[in-house]
Amino acid sequence: MFESKQNIITNVYPAWKYLLLVVITVIGLTYAMPNLFGDDPAVQVSPAKSVEFTAETQSKVANTLQAAGLPVKSSVFEAGHFLIRFENTEDQLKAKSVLKDLLGRQAVVALNLAPATPHFLRNLGASPMYLGLDLRGGVHFLMDVDMETAVSKAYARYVDEIKGTLREEKVRYLTVDVEGEAKNKALAVKFKDLPTMQAGLAVLNASYSDRFKFKTVEETASPQVLLSLSPKTIAETQKYALQQNINTLRNRVNELGVAEPVIQQQGDRRIVVELPGVQDTARAKEILGATATLEFRLVEEKGDPYRAEKTGYAPNGSIIYHFRDGKPILLKRHTIVSGENVVNASSGIDSQQGSSMVNVTLDGAGGRKMLATTKENVGNRMAVVFIENRVETIEENGVKVKNRITNKDVINAAVIRGQFADRFQITGLDSPQEAQDLALLLRAGALAAPMEIVEERTVGPSLGQDNINQGFMSVIVGFVLVLILMAWRYKMFGMVANVALTLNLIIIIAVLSMLQATLTLPGIAGIVLTVGMAVDANVLIFERIREEMRTSPIQSAIHAGYEKAFVTIADANITTLLAAIVLFSFGTGPIKGFAITLSIGIITSMFTAILGTRAVINLMYGNKRIQKLSI
Template sequence: MNRYPLWKNLLIVGVILVSLVLAWPNLYSQDPSIELTGARGVTVTDASRAEIQAVLETAGVPLKNIALRDGDKLLARFANASEQLRGQEAIEQALSTRYRTALTLAADVPRWMTAIGLKPMNLGLDLRGGIHVVIDVDLEAALEQALERNLADMRTQLRDKKIRYLTLAREGEQVVATFNDAETRDAGVKVLTRNAPDLVVMTSASGERFLAQLSLSPTEQRQIKNFALEQNITTLRNRVNALGIAEPSIARQGERRIVVQLPGAQDPGRLKEILGATATLEYRLVDTEGSVAAAVEGKVPVGSKLYYERDGRPILLKRRVIVTGDQITDAAAGFDNQSGTPTVFVNLDGQGARRMRDMTSENVGKPMAVVFIENRTTTSMVDGKPVKTTRKVEEVISVATIREPFGARFQTTGLDSSAEAHNTALLLRSGALAAPIQIVEERTIGPSLGQDNIDQGLFSVLIGLGLVVVFMGVYYRVFGMIANAVLLLNLVMIIAVLGALGATLTMPGIAGMVLTIGMAVDANVLIFERIREEIRIGNSPQASIAAGYEKALSSIIDANVTTLIAALMLFSFGTGPVKGFAVTLTIGLITSMFTAISCSRAAINALYGGKRLKTLPV
């Protein structure tokens, strides 16, 4: 009696071993580190590692380790945060034009663990330190951009219907069109509102001119603002993920703000560079009729704009943009089959594909240019300190003759290196910002604060665990020690599951762990009290053990299910910290059901199952 079959014992042992292995990486510390990536046109290699080591040795900064990471990054490890900061200062002063630095924390786990995918669980901003940024989205600019797009389409619609207008321009939050007579004005308004029913139209007359004032309806304005905010959140999240920033938290705050939290990141300048990056492409026709020499002297033809190629040669392009970065649905880096040069393969959405197909069909044999637009950050030394400045760069990277019409998929060449092609593809794939952004609040939380939180949280867990262990051992004796063992196992399993799922542990998560410790032992208390009752009414020890587990099971399930419902509601309707608490609590409930029922029963079966007993140490 009270014996598990062999397969069940093997299953329990297997789960315990897997949990121990998954939780193992969390025993290792995290080193203050510097992540180095190459600046534009610089590739990180083994020679770069030697170069960085030489700079740190010259500056007298001890280095724990430096190694290539992910093929194109260097990770330099230091013994403490002070040496980390000194190392960054030395690298910035000597090699700021060649390498970009970012402060981070890197787990000091053995290579064999990382080779098989084992890693410690992620720590949140309140534990690991990092950067907290509040971004304001310029929603008024989003409305202006929408009006500008409408303005270009309006000109095309009136031109296609051969309706003559005197002027058509944006004035504030309105588009104002003037006509020679009321009949032409009414015909023009009818054409414009047919394809845009949400436009609000007001007509008037001024002398011999007849005006039509067109503006977006309040409902349309709200939709545009909401879309711009949500699109910016998506773009920032994709951009941060694509550039390798770990465990980001990007969420909406109020009507026009976005909160970005990056645990482990310690370089606000690097964060601004990532969030403000606007690398995108524009495709424009080359103005072959205008004079480039006259444009350089300041006489730019109407409808054209002066640009420069990467070698410094001026070129005149049409102002009308064929396709922009926000119409790119996918982008991938590669190499051109014929020339072998770095290339970005571009896919357009339906509207962009139609415009590209129409434009290339009408202009076969004419040149088309690709304009690369980027916010480029440079670092210069001012009074002995590195100062970063950002400027917008617009370069013509490619000019090619349109040989035949094309639409949704094509390739763009002219990039300097495969690294630039890769970065451009990443930014294009993550999308363009729908509205300009401005950082209005910025806080950097140091690792020391995070370590204090970790120490306090760990202390609270140990105090709670210790008190429970003492009480169970004194009150339930051997059975209580078995409950203590499965309680420790439950804590190990929670950590293992958090690490395996890639979840992020925060202070509320630690609170969930402490609560789980108290709740996990409840199941064993119910079982042990039921066993005591069975012994008091005269049942044998073996029968009491079996009855205790069987009769307490329904109460344990009811208690855990009701708590699980509450945890799911917290996760569904709570904010970030509340969600972290709910996730940890949910995992703890599930693992405690397994450890308190199956694991404790297996241990008791191993000690007392199948034996003739007169008493039980409970």
């Protein structure tokens, strides 16, 4: 009876399963290997916008480094930029200084750690995992987007649009202004009488019913319609502001030349920015948090700016502004173009005056507006307004209060000598550094809303290395203890489980490398937890085999051990995987890192603990008459 049953259950895998296991093992080893070779200190040289590197540039760079006595390990010129590797950090730092002096503003020169992966692996697309801020060192910022200002700017943008709509429909209005504070804000459109107001309401309702809620006020001397942004429009405005700020920050980080930055949304109004390898927090804060932009307006030539400043009343259609020296000037309310229309900007020196300047290129819409304006206003003046927002903390009654301050200074007001469209120059800047920073901010784009740094953290390179060592040690210690315990408890089956556990770790690292994921300390914690979960599946299988051996032949016991333990293992892993998915969906940066490694580890451990170990066990014991198992 037993013999007949043993002949039926032979525990033999088809060839394709062994082939699948071999292929996955080879792929895992190949894509995990780059993590063994470490990094080379390197300098990354990228061209500034509107600059193109040529073979002549490559020769100049090589000759300059040779003249400075800096031995180069290797130099690669591809995708428009240089990646120059050095033997040590000292040569790397010297090379950065030398190349900055050589290329000046034509390039962005940044320190980098380039993977020392052999060429044959790089040709296969194999790269090591990125290391997060806590492992590599750098700066971390948590930035809060001022959503109230984003909504206020949305109201301000609609003022001119609503005026234009009413003019097109030939409905006369008195004023269109933003009124109220915070949540009680509204656009107040005033009319001279009730019939005109009713006509205006009909026009506004036809054009803006999907964006505003309307309310009429008829009891006043000038009847008015109050337009409040709908909740849906406010939500869309806030979402746009957050995404626009993320895009702008990415552009600014690219301009800084930081390798492997992390810029991601956190919650409904916050952004996390991590810059690995950056230690100069002052410079990073200055560029990332700056909300500087420009506006171009025509000068109001008819009014007297000094009288307007003294009385506090500007002529109709104009606003009082000031030059940086405090001198007043009247500008028209209508903005010709703003920083949002700028597609490129570069700093330079005005050859005629010897002062700093910025060369500006506008997009198509901005160019058309500028051409139309300059065509009609040759001989008149146009002013460039520099707008900067900043946050100051002041103390009121013993309580610290954050106060937002907006500075609007007129940089220059030059006479329009002829027509121009999308290319022109801005002069009157105080220093080359100011011109360079302004050009950078204009290239990167304007922030949709001001931001405030609510958390700032700096991780030193030495601390990052300590974290790597400790994290690596935690994985090794946990891994070795599990290997010893499994070998002692389950003998030959335990050794097979140890092989599967090793393969599991290799595949996890390979998958993370193939995805170019960023490994952080929480990610290491996820890997350590996965090691425990992977061995837990084998414990369930082996204990079930022991139990089945009391009543069944050995081949049947092996078969039943794997088959019957599968449901329990699947239940445990699926519930853990669901928890990891929830953590990834709702968690922040560190929690997402933990969830990613845990999810990958669960999937790979299911493969190695069930398919992997059974393939080896079948190879060793399948289709054989076994009297005793080493378990």
